[in-house]
Amino acid sequence: MELVLAVAFGIVAVAAAVAVFVVDSMARATYALLVSFLAVAAELVLLGSAYLGVLTVLMMTVEMAVMGVFMIMYMMNPAGLMPMSMVHNKRGALSIAIGTFVVLGAGALLVPWPSRTGEPPAELTRALGFSLMGEHMLAMIVIGVALLATMISAVLLATDRGRYDRYGDELERDTPRDPVAGGVGR
Amino acid sequence: MTDGLALWGAVVLPFGLLLVATTAASLSAALGSAAAGRAVPVRTVLQPVQEAARLLVVRRRRTQHPDALLWRLGGGTLFVTAVLAAAVVPIGDAPVLRSEVGVVWFNAAETLLWAALWLTGWGGNSVAGLIGGYRFLAQALAYELPMMLALITAALGAGSLDVVQVAAAQEDLWFVVWMPVAFVVFLVAALALSFWGPFSQPAGSDAAGGVLAELSGVDRLVVLVGRYAWLAAAAGMSVPLFLGGGAGPLLPSWLWWLAKTLAVLAALVWVRWRWPVVRVDRFEEIAWVVLLPAIVVQALVVSLVVI
Numbered sequence: 001m002e003l004v005l006a007v008a009f010g011i012v013a014v015a016a017a018v019a020v021f022v023v024d025s026m027a028r029a030t031y032a033l034l035v036s037f038l039a040v041a042a043e044l045v046l047l048g049s050a051y052l053g054v055l056t057v058l059m060m061t062v063e064m065a066v067m068g069v070f071m072i073m074y075m076m077n078p079a080g081l082m083p084m085s086m087v088h089n090k091r092g093a094l095s096i097a098i099g100t101f102v103v104l105g106a107g108a109l110l111v112p113w114p115s116r117t118g119e120p121p122a123e124l125t126r127a128l129g130f131s132l133m134g135e136h137m138l139a140m141i142v143i144g145v146a147l148l149a150t151m152i153s154a155v156l157l158a159t160d161r162g163r164y165d166r167y168g169d170e171l172e173r174d175t176p177r178d179p180v181a182g183g184v185g186r
Numbered sequence: 187m188t189d190g191l192a193l194w195g196a197v198v199l200p201f202g203l204l205l206v207a208t209t210a211a212s213l214s215a216a217l218g219s220a221a222a223g224r225a226v227p228v229r230t231v232l233q234p235v236q237e238a239a240r241l242l243v244v245r246r247r248r249t250q251h252p253d254a255l256l257w258r259l260g261g262g263t264l265f266v267t268a269v270l271a272a273a274v275v276p277i278g279d280a281p282v283l284r285s286e287v288g289v290v291w292f293n294a295a296e297t298l299l300w301a302a303l304w305l306t307g308w309g310g311n312s313v314a315g316l317i318g319g320y321r322f323l324a325q326a327l328a329y330e331l332p333m334m335l336a337l338i339t340a341a342l343g344a345g346s347l348d349v350v351q352v353a354a355a356q357e358d359l360w361f362v363v364w365m366p367v368a369f370v371v372f373l374v375a376a377l378a379l380s381f382w383g384p385f386s387q388p389a390g391s392d393a394a395g396g397v398l399a400e401l402s403g404v405d406r407l408v409v410l411v412g413r414y415a416w417l418a419a420a421a422g423m424s425v426p427l428f429l430g431g432g433a434g435p436l437l438p439s440w441l442w443w444l445a446k447t448l449a450v451l452a453a454l455v456w457v458r459w460r461w462p463v464v465r466v467d468r469f470e471e472i473a474w475v476v477l478l479p480a481i482v483v484q485a486l487v488v489s490l491v492v493i
Contacts, residue, residue, distance in 0.1 A: 027256055027308050034301060051287045051347075058294040062330070065300035065323060125286055125347060182471030183464065 006046050013039035024083040026075060030068035034060060051125040191273075195282035200269050202277075206422070207414035208234055209448065214455045221459040238407055246403035249310050257309020261405055263302035264412025271295035272419040276350050278432040278440030288349035289341045292423055293334060299379055299416070300326050303388060303397055306409060310400035318396025322388035324466045325378055328473035329385075333375035335481040339368040340427040342488050349423075353431025362428040364491070367484040369428040371477055376420035376454060378469070380413050383458030387466050421451035 016036035020029045037060035044053035075084070087093065121127040133140060156162075166176035211234035219226045274281050274288035285291055300323060307319020341347050343365060344355035352361075362369045378385040381397070389396040401409055425431060425446040432439025464472070 025253065027253065027305070031256065031259075031301065031305065050285060051290065054287050054290045054294045058290065058297050061294070061297040061301055062326075065304055065326075068304065069320070069323060123286065180467050182475070183468030184471050184475050 002046055006043060009039045009042040009046070012036075013043070021086045023086060026072050026084070027068060029086050030064055030071060034064040037064070048120065048124065049128075051128060191283050192280065196273070199272060199282050200265075203269055203272050203415050203418055204411070206418040206447070206451070207411060210414050210417055210451050210455050211410075213452060214458060217456060217459045238411075241403055241407040241410075244403050246405060247400065249312055249400050252311045252400075253309045255309075256305045258405065260302045260305025260307075260309055261401070261409045261412070263298055263305070264409055265415050267295045267298045267302065268412055268415035268419045271416070272422055274349050275419065275422045276353055276426050276431055276443070277422075278438065278443050279350070281349060284350060285348065287347045289337050289347045289352065289427075292349070293337055296333070296379055297330070302412075303381070306401070307388075307397045312400045314394040314399035315397055317393045318388045318390070318399065321390070321393070321396060321466045322381060324470060325381070325385060325388060328466070328470045329375045329378035332371045332473055332477040332481050333379070335478070335485055336368040336372040336375065337427070339365055339481065339485045339488050340372075342485065342492060345492065349426050350431075353426035353433075356428075356430040357433065360428065360430040360433075365428065365484060365488060367480050368488075369424070371481045371484075372420075372424055372427065373450070373454065374477065376417070376424065377457065379420065380417040382413065382417055382454065384461045384464045385469065386458075387463055390463060417454055418447075418451060421454055422447045424450050 013036045016032045016039065019032040020036070023029050023032060038057060041053045041056035041060070044056060047053075163171065163176075166178060167173045168177075212231035215233040216226050216230045219230050271292050273283040274285055274291050281288065283291075303322035303326075304319040307315040307317070307322065309315075340352055340361055343361055344352040346352060346355070355361075377383050381388045387396070389398045393399065398406065398409065422443075425443055429446045429450070432443040434442035434445075437445075
């Protein structure tokens with residue numbers, strides 16, 4: 001039963017991934033990619049890593065939803081509303097894709113995988129948490145802060161309005177002058 | 187820890203959810219009549235059923251060049267994800283799907299709404315619908331992080347992501363008592379994710395109905411049912427998370443769960459007829475400047491208590 005499901009989700013994942021390049025609409029390509037990711041998430045759940053699988057669903061859905069907005073926003077044709085091809089630089093892309101597939105596939109088949117020793121822990125999520133956070137807590141905290149700093153810097157670099165635009169050259173205004181007022185009334 | 191799916195439950199669950207969702211719709215119809223100053227005869231509660239029957243038989247309106255596949259997919263995803271979310275809610279003591287990561291499961295089902303609502307807005311190839319879809323994404327950016335932190339806070343208090351264990355951890359003291367901020371944030375997010383009441387701008391009349399603009403006939407019914415189902419699922423989830431699950435004297439636990447769920451649901455429905463609609467851009471700032479810091483402090487307090 002599990003094998004049947006695993007094969008079925010595998011086929012869905014690959015078919016949806018192919019669809020990404022076959023369809024002619026940005027929206028369809030984005031959500032075909034999401035279907036592919038969801039099938040991979042289902043494979044993770046079947047493998048017994050419920051937490052990683054569910055987390056993949058969560059992350060990928062939000063990611064694809066936001067990505068779709070940007071892809072459509074930056075399309076050459078108006079808002080991505082016209083039919084368009086999803087492939088560019090066909091030969092180069094094809095050779096890179098096939099090359100990557102062969103290398104990864106050969107790796108999966110040729111690597112001498114170790115045989116399992118011991119049993120999976122009863123509470124997999126807890127064990128995962130400890131192995132990620134236990135010894136590597138310091139690294140995780142540093143990475144977290146670094147990521148946050150990167151995000152804030154990226155937003156700062158991207159925005160064309162700083163506090164001098166909002167509060168005036170001498171920061172003299174009590175309430176900022178914003179093109180769109182927020183809900184807090186600052 | 188026993189993970190597993192109760193098969194009979196999986197069959198009954200969609201119908202149960204439909205029933206609770208219809209109750210919410212009936213209550214909303216009654217409250218709406220009262221708010222409009224009309225008399226509320228008993229037959230008002232049948233209004234949603236009549237409307238459903240009408241939508242089932244009425245002919246669908248067409249738009250020019252819709253992306254029908256994505257449109258229908260988006261609309262259908264609403265109810266399907268609501269059922270998936272409700273599956274981990276313990277009805278009394280046992281959920282239909284017991285999972286050691288139930289809290290995250292609920293969250294993942296909810297994030298699929300990002301896709302569902304945007305696709306519903308996109309598929310009809312209409313400006314009003316697309317505006318609604320984009321509005322929902324903006325709204326989701328506002329409510330998602332506070333919602334996640336509210337879920338995490340409850341899980342933190344119980345030391346488990348299993349919804350059954352979260353409910354069990356409230357034997358002595360309901361989480362709502364010492365995590366009031368998390369409870370309020372969860373309810374706000376519940377309203378926002380069902381684009382309901384104050385957060386209904388994605389379906390706002392200022393955009394000719396937003397995501398609902400071009401939906402007609404059975405397509406509209408599917409989306410409206412999905413919306414009420416999500417309202418019901420979120421209300422049902424708030425009970426094991428914050429209101430002690432099925433705990434209560436005398437009555438069986440499933441009845442207590444149902445009573446609490448209906449009470450929360452009634453409050454959510456009532457809010458619609460009491461509060462004005464909050465514009466998405468305003469809610470954005472409220473969420474990031476008020477809700478997020480508040481829920482982070484709440485999570486911090488809970489972590490300190492747990493340690």
